[in-house]
Amino acid sequence: MSARRTVSALLSVAALSVAGLTAVASTASAAEGCRVDYTVQSQWNTGFQGDVKITNLGSPLSSWTVAWTFPSGSQKVQQAWNANVTSSGSRISASSVGWNGSLGTGASAQFGFIGEYSGSNPVPSSFTVNGVACTGTVPTQEPTQEPTQEPTQEPTQEPTQEPTEEPTQEPTQDPQPSGDLYVDVENQSYAAWQAASGSTKDLLAKIALTPQSVWIGNWNSPSVSQQQMRDATSRASQAGKTVSVVIYAIPGRDCGSHSGGGVGESEYAQWVDTVARGIVGRPIVILEPDALAQLGDCNGQGDRVGFLKYAAKSLTQAGGRVYIDAGHSGWLSVDTAVNRLNQIGFEYAVGFALNTSNYQTTSASQQYGEQISQRLGGKGYVIDTSRNGNGSNGEWCNPRGRALGDKPRLVNDSTGLDALLWVKLPGESDGSCNGGPAAGQWWQEIALELARNAKW
Template sequence: MPRVRRRTRTAALAAALALMTTGAIAVSQTATAGVTSLSAAEAAAPDLYVDPTTQAYAAWEAASGQDKDLLAKIALTPQSYWVGNWADADHSREEVADYTGRAAAAGQTGVLTVYAIPGRDCGNHSGGGVPESEYARWVDTVATGIEGNPVVILEPDALAQLGDCDGQGDRVGYLRYAAAALTDAGARVYIDAGHSGWLSASDAARRLQLIGFTDAVGFALNTSNYQTTADTQAYAEQVSSQVNGRPYVIDTSRNGNGSNGEWCNPRGRALGEQPRLVDDATSLDALLWVKLPGESDGACNGGPAAGQWWQEIALELAANASW
């Protein structure tokens, strides 16, 4: 039977605007244990949820002296929660329910990154993903765990890598299905479209139009990459103009010094602008920290496996930040 839409696009936009004006500054009691005042990052993003279960938060709690001050820049900044446990859909649902439940209880917006597309990362450092026959069921299961109205970044690199390797199945169909299922569950979905140094604006727009925006709100750029905010926004406005003015979000977690042309644990980079919701004359909806700074891109440039905590690079990113 046809899917029943939980919220119209108009209602979703109204909810987003309401979030932008609430001005709530509290984070969860767990997240603020031992903290006597809001950090600059928290104050800059009062509506976005700070997760006290990240590897950065644990490292900050264990640190002392200058390291503690530097790690606070990461640990106390709102970041995305990545969902990609394809081996156990029920466990993924429980993770999502826990994270979004905590964000909703705090009266704040969580950010989820859904990352389990078949043929993920074309077998590179973050290779894996759900088997083709299981993806729809996995997405449906994850969607049942959503509480409140989180932002969702849908499948980093999936659209930019479309057709680049075998094992992708009906990738366009998978992305359409996921956008619909997650939107129906209450999420505000942005389809990842690579970054300004990857596809041309016209190619990114063409690929986004393959998925369409019947369900997704807009698109996401620079996930886990280092392109400057200025360059990314100029590129994003070009893409947006070719997809009927759709809004977008930008990952600024590690782009403070821009890109040196490397994508895997490049040195000399810096934390970028702090996350914030945006309501201006452009199509930019938010600056977000999608990639978690301090978590390795993969076993390259001296780093551990993808997703593992690497304190050396975390401290470097924080020390190089301009704030």
């Protein structure tokens, strides 16, 4: 997959290529020598994610500015990370951000951006770095000087430094499994694992080092929620992996129960649009747990069907792969689930989500999901397996004796199942019930119980 260097090193991130969408343009300057690799990582509707890698083939640089002109007048950069990007018409200029500005000979820096276009999305054919056109070759003067110095220095420095730095830093900073799902290191389980020792640390590792979803709701300001989305999805994109994100701010959320709240009816569309602008790449998005299952169960929901339709459109157009939450096999009948999902429709959403924060077994959830999928023309679905290892005992709020479920993975078989995910974060309380703290707070006692009871 991809290799990640720490922030203290020069950024070098392998691009996530999507079949049929990856295009690379290479260049370098006659004066200094440089190469620019421009890659379309993913493309959807009128948007795309781009990746730009600058490799310095000449004298060391203390900072860099790469510029190009988009071939189509409709192409624009909306947002970027790891570079300061400005534009004037179709002309784009991206400069280093301090920590990634120093480039020695042969070193590279990389940044990404979200763009928009209409019609076609052609790849730029020429680039400049610090105002000098790039051609991808070293100048003719360089070879006459380099051979007497480079062979004696480079081979002795590179092998002795690189292997000793990378392996010791990567596992502790951002451990990634061999699969395609991203391990988020910005959650409570990871912090608890880092602080633990002995057998407690071993048990918490089962949770902390397993891919889990990132929850985004209105407990933060819209701008902070947008940044949370940008941070999580950009980290996953740079790692070449997929992150799952939960959107949880529907008006009348949880009908005022332990996770009650949500934004105001007049604010929801703007809140969703703000968060959607933070999407980088193609994350899986679980849309509003319980919202469809609780449809009409309490006041204050407003036009819930309309809200969900709008959110599915906004998040999809920003690059998300949206799965509408549809409760679980012990809640809605197949007929009711199908009817309610059809009210939202799948013009934008790619499928539906099951068992979020619940305990129904994987087999029961899949049997239920297949029936719904068949009625919906084969729409895909995902299952939350975070705490279903021992199935359900009929309780939903902090039941004891439960266990971690199947490890998360993407699925590509003959069924409608798209993925097993850990949507609920194991160890975070469902609410102040069965001795637990407030909803969302870390409860180490039950985290250790879930891990101890796991069958793996």
